[in-house]
Amino acid sequence: MSKVDQKLTRALPTLPKKLGRAARYALDNPDRIAFDSMRTVATACDVASPTMLRLARALDYESYDSFRSEFQQKFVTPGFGNRAVALRSGTGSQMEDHIAKNIANAATQNIALTLKHMDFSAVEAFTASVQDSKRTFILGSGSMHWMAALMESTGQMAIPGLRTDHSGSATMIETIASITEQDTALVLAFAPYAKETVVAAAYASKKNAKVFALTDKPSSPLVEHADHVFFAPIDSPHYYPSVISTILMIEVLLSATVAASDALDRIKQTELVRNASGAYL
Numbered sequence: 001m002s003k004v005d006q007k008l009t010r011a012l013p014t015l016p017k018k019l020g021r022a023a024r025y026a027l028d029n030p031d032r033i034a035f036d037s038m039r040t041v042a043t044a045c046d047v048a049s050p051t052m053l054r055l056a057r058a059l060d061y062e063s064y065d066s067f068r069s070e071f072q073q074k075f076v077t078p079g080f081g082n083r084a085v086a087l088r089s090g091t092g093s094q095m096e097d098h099i100a101k102n103i104a105n106a107a108t109q110n111i112a113l114t115l116k117h118m119d120f121s122a123v124e125a126f127t128a129s130v131q132d133s134k135r136t137f138i139l140g141s142g143s144m145h146w147m148a149a150l151m152e153s154t155g156q157m158a159i160p161g162l163r164t165d166h167s168g169s170a171t172m173i174e175t176i177a178s179i180t181e182q183d184t185a186l187v188l189a190f191a192p193y194a195k196e197t198v199v200a201a202a203y204a205s206k207k208n209a210k211v212f213a214l215t216d217k218p219s220s221p222l223v224e225h226a227d228h229v230f231f232a233p234i235d236s237p238h239y240y241p242s243v244i245s246t247i248l249m250i251e252v253l254l255s256a257t258v259a260a261s262d263a264l265d266r267i268k269q270t271e272l273v274r275n276a277s278g279a280y281l
Helices: 003-014 017-028 030-035 038-044 049-058 064-075 092-116 120-132 143-155 195-206 244-259 264-277
Strands: 136-140 184-188 210-215 228-231
Touching: 003 017, 003 064, 017 030, 017 038, 017 049, 030 038, 030 064, 038 049, 049 064, 092 244, 120 184, 120 210, 120 228, 120 244, 136 143, 136 195, 143 184, 143 244, 184 195, 195 210, 210 244
Parallel strands: 136 184, 184 210, 210 228
Antiparallel strands: none
């Protein structure tokens, strides 16, 4: 995250209601802070113009312009893509074709944004943490529960100690009740954020586990509990948030962990067992 993002994230839990609303808008809409007037931004987040100045000063900026300039620096490099927005489907006899193309375009842009803003030092920190940990908990609720299960099932053949909560057994917080500083937790949540995932992230952090978050926005409630954060855009014309970037990040994290470890023998052994079982053609 940039310096101004870090300041906003740290301050967010203690800011008064209106300043908090303005701070969340700034985190989620950096392009609007960079290029719109203070009055336009204030209207967009439903506060008075002086509130934006108060926010800037609460973060130790002398003026709103100096606060705004921090966001403008993000857009100096040519080719920066704004957040993907929902695309409208076509109409008439070509509707299906338009829907497919719009979803593909949104997915492509989400992947590009994920790669552009990927924190590779955080990826390295994750791989090191997994290698050093006794257990790695992968935690998600709702649709993210299935993403966590996907990461566990595909990662177990190469990485020992991967665990997630399983539907119908222990709750998420029960699953990590024994978590310690010798463990790692990867928590997954996207707006609207599942309360149990946020509670689990806070608990893991309190127990001094190494916490990594995979989420959609800098204002996500997971951010304050995580040592490192991976952002995956979820915009799509599909009626449900896209999981394309989430799957990308899962594959990156698993691949990087395997590449940095001695997992070849474990993978070969898994293949031998699967082939001998006769369960696959």
